[in-house]
Every structure is written in C-alpha cells, then in structure tokens.
Amino acid sequence: MATVDELAPPARILLGPGPSCVHPRVLKAMATPLVGHLDPEFLRLMDETKELLRFVFQTQNSLTLPISGTGSAGMETCLVNLLEPGDEVVVGVNGVFGMRMVDIVERCGGQPVIMEAPWGQVFSPEQIEAALACCRRPKVVALVHAETSTGAWQPLQDIAPIVHRAGALLLVDAVTSLAGCPVEVDAWGIDVCYSGTQKCLSCPPGLAPLTLNQAALEVIRKRKTKVRSWYLDLTMIEQYWGEERVYHHTAPISMNYALREALRLVQEEGLDTRFRRHRRNHLALAAGLTALGLPLAAQEGYRLWTLTSVRIPDGIDDVRVRRQLLEQYNIEIGAGLGPLRGKVWRIGLMGESSTRSNVLLLLSALEEILHTQGYRCPPGAGVAAAHAAYADS
Numbered sequence: 309m310a311t312v313d314e315l316a317p318p319a320r321i322l323l324g325p326g327p328s329c330v331h332p333r334v335l336k337a338m339a340t341p342l343v344g345h346l347d348p349e350f351l352r353l354m355d356e357t358k359e360l361l362r363f364v365f366q367t368q369n370s371l372t373l374p375i376s377g378t379g380s381a382g383m384e385t386c387l388v389n390l391l392e393p394g395d396e397v398v399v400g401v402n403g404v405f406g407m408r409m410v411d412i413v414e415r416c417g418g419q420p421v422i423m424e425a426p427w428g429q430v431f432s433p434e435q436i437e438a439a440l441a442c443c444r445r446p447k448v449v450a451l452v453h454a455e456t457s458t459g460a461w462q463p464l465q466d467i468a469p470i471v472h473r474a475g476a477l478l479l480v481d482a483v484t485s486l487a488g489c490p491v492e493v494d495a496w497g498i499d500v501c502y503s504g505t506q507k508c509l510s511c512p513p514g515l516a517p518l519t520l521n522q523a524a525l526e527v528i529r530k531r532k533t534k535v536r537s538w539y540l541d542l543t544m545i546e547q548y549w550g551e552e553r554v555y556h557h558t559a560p561i562s563m564n565y566a567l568r569e570a571l572r573l574v575q576e577e578g579l580d581t582r583f584r585r586h587r588r589n590h591l592a593l594a595a596g597l598t599a600l601g602l603p604l605a606a607q608e609g610y611r612l613w614t615l616t617s618v619r620i621p622d623g624i625d626d627v628r629v630r631r632q633l634l635e636q637y638n639i640e641i642g643a644g645l646g647p648l649r650g651k652v653w654r655i656g657l658m659g660e661s662s663t664r665s666n667v668l669l670l671l672s673a674l675e676e677i678l679h680t681q682g683y684r685c686p687p688g689a690g691v692a693a694a695h696a697a698y699a700d701s
C-alpha cells in the first residue's frame with residue numbers, strides 16, 4: 309500500500325445543516341491529554357458538563373447528560389427507553405426527522421400514530437389535540453422543534469398541557485434549536501428532550517445531550533420488559549453519570565472535553581445574547597435572499613433562525629451552485645432532502661457559523677455565482693438588504 313499523506317483538510321466555512329464551525333478553544337480541548345474514564349478529574353468534569361447542560365436546556369432535571377453518539381443516538385435513546393411493544397406514539401411528520409422518529413418507534417415495537425403537515429409547515433395545538441383523540445392510550449407525543457430538513461420552527465409553549473391531559477409525555481427533538489434559540493424544558497413542560505453537539509453547540513459531531521424529567525423516569529422505572537438496546541439503556545448509563553460511577557461503556561473522553569468547552573463558550577456569551585445573535589444574522593440573511601429574488605421556503609412566521617431554506621430559481625443548476633460555493637469560496641451549504649431535493653438550499657447559521665461576515669460573504673458569493681448561470685438581479689442587492697437589516701436591529 310502507498311503511504312497516505314498527513315491530514316490537511318481545507319478550512320471550510322460550514323453553512324450547511326451541520327456540522328457547524330467549531331471554535332479553536334473546542335479543538336484545543338480535544339487535543340489535550342486523555343485521562344481515564346473513571347479518573348477523579350474526569351468525574352469532576354462530567355459533573356460540570358451536566359450542570360452546564362441543565363443551563364442550556366433550562367432545566368433542573370437530574371437526569372441530564374450526553375449520550376455517546378450523534379443526535380440520532382439521542383433520538384433513539386429517548387424512544388427505546390420509553391417504549392414497550394404496542395405503545396402508541398403520536399409523531400409529528402413534516403420533514404425528514406419526524407420520519408426518522410417513526411422508523412425508530414416501529415423498531416422499538418411501538419405503534420406510530422402519524423400526524424402530518426406539509427414540509428415547511430408546523431402543527432397547531434388543535435391538530436395535536438385531534439391526533440391524540442384518535443389514540444386509545446397515547447404514551448408519547450414526539451415533535452421536532454427545529455426541522456432542519458425544511459427550516460420550520462414548531463412552537464412548543466402551549467403543547468404540554470394538551471399532551472399531559474391525554475396522559476402522554478411530550479418528547480422534543482431540539483437538535484437544531486438548543487443553544488441557537490430558546491429551549492425552555494421546564495417552563496414549557498417538556499418531559500423528554502434531546503439534542504446533538506454539531507449544530508448550534510458548535511462542537512464536532514459525536515455526543516447527544518438529553519434530559520428527562522421525573523414523569524419520564526417513572527415511565528422507564530415501570531417498564532415490564534427490558535430496554536431493547538444494551539448500549540442506550542439509560543438506567544445503566546445513569547449509573548455511570550450518577551453517584552455510582554459504575555462502568556458501562558468507555559466515555560469518549562475527548563468529545564466530552566469538547567462539549568464542556570463548547571458549553572463554557574455558550575455560558576460566557578449568555579443565552580439571550582446568543583439567541584439575539586442568531587436572530588439578527590438570520591433576519592439579515594433572509595432580507596438578503598429576498599432582495600436577490602429568492603423566496604424563503606418555510607411557512608412565514610415559523611422560520612428558524614438557525615436554518616434558512618430558500619427556493620432555487622428555475623433554470624439554476626443546484627449541484628453546480630453548491631460546487632462553485634465550495635470550490636471558489638470554501639463555503640458549504642446544504643441540499644434539499646426528500647421532496648425538496650433540487651428545489652431548495654438549506655443555509656445553516658448555527659453557533660460559531662452565525663456571524664455577520666458569513667452572511668455577507670455568502671450573499672455576495674451567491675449573487676456572483678447565480679450571475680454566471682445567467683440569473684439576473686440588481687447588483688449588490690443582497691448585501692445591501694442585509695446591511696439595512698443589520699442597521700435596523
């Protein structure tokens with residue numbers, strides 16, 4: 309075999325659906341020496357990480373920890389621990405990640421009750437109430453807070469009372485919302501919530517923070533059957549992350565260093581300041597795209613600050629534009645998924661990636677590239693509209 313060159317990846321500007329750009333302090337944390345996963349120093353660091361996670365999730369839940377695995381592992385952990393064969397789960401499906409939840413519910417032996425909305429739209433409390441009325445004994449209502457496949461932002465403030473009245477738990481996917489816009493687990497009555505590290509937390513992919521309240525823990529404690537996953541069994545994982553410190557699997561040490569540092573950065577910035585930054589940059593991007601004549605794809609009034617989906621104009625070559633952005637400007641943006649493939653681009657402004665300079669660079673690059681494909685718009689309109697939006701906010 310020929311020798312392989314030393315690793316030298318390009319320094320991309322990551323404006324896709326994740327991973328997002330990572331702060332140098334997080335990369336540095338990952339390059340610091342390993343300790344053992346039961347080293348007193350690591351145990352101390354685990355406790356600090358749990359505290360910091362409670363802060364970003366806005367919760368007092370004692371079971372708040374990072375699962376070893378990406379966001380999907382967080383999704384699977386929540387569902388596999390709550391569900392037993394035959395359990396009914398109302399799943400909101402308005403994009404890729406609702407569909408993924410349905411798949412996992414089925415693999416757990418549960419019965420998904422699919423509640424649909426068109427891609428890019430959200431669910432009303434009435435719709436959720438109606439879906440629950442169709443169930444015999446609903447155990448969980450599962451909703452995606454930030455649908456990364458469409459850019460739609462599901463309101464959650466008024467949902468928990470409806471779900472609880474029906475005797476069910478509210479489970480929320482906050483993978484693309486946590487640390488980018490408010491996720492108030494306790495105030496909103498969310499019972500189970502999970503996220504991922506590589507979106508608005510701006511950490512490499514590899515951990516899935518989650519939190520469960522007492523009601524959810526009761527459900528797990530009352531199980532009649534064993535959790536159908538050894539690796540993701542929360543009762544055992546909790547014994548490692550809790551007082552007992554019982555070995556379950558070797559914690560990914562460097563990833564946990566990274567998450568702790570990323571959470572420290574969130575704490576230093578402050579949640580409100582961080583949310584305002586995401587909002588301001590999204591509004592500037594949205595104004596710029598609109599000025600370029602590119603319509604936004606998600607339902608008006610329910611557009612995420614962390615991911616903006618935009619329609620690709622007729623006659624423009626999706627793949628070519630994205631390749632040019634990557635090759636000429638080092639910028640990654642996301643393609644459409646499922647029914648939106650070839651129809652939209654997905655622009656992530658998550659965590660470290662959500663900056664004014666990234667917004668202005670992308671708008672300018674996009675205008676230039678569209679121009680080479682024969683698309684006509686007033687020169688500089690995108691950047692000018694973004695500047696105006698910044699001046700407003």
Ligand SMILES: *Cc1c(COP(=O)(O)O)cnc(C)c1O
Binds near residue numbers: 380456457481
């Ligand atoms: C990215 C994402 C996931 C899955 O996370 P992975 O890290 O890719 O496993 C789940 N839900 C939503 C809403 C996401 O955006």
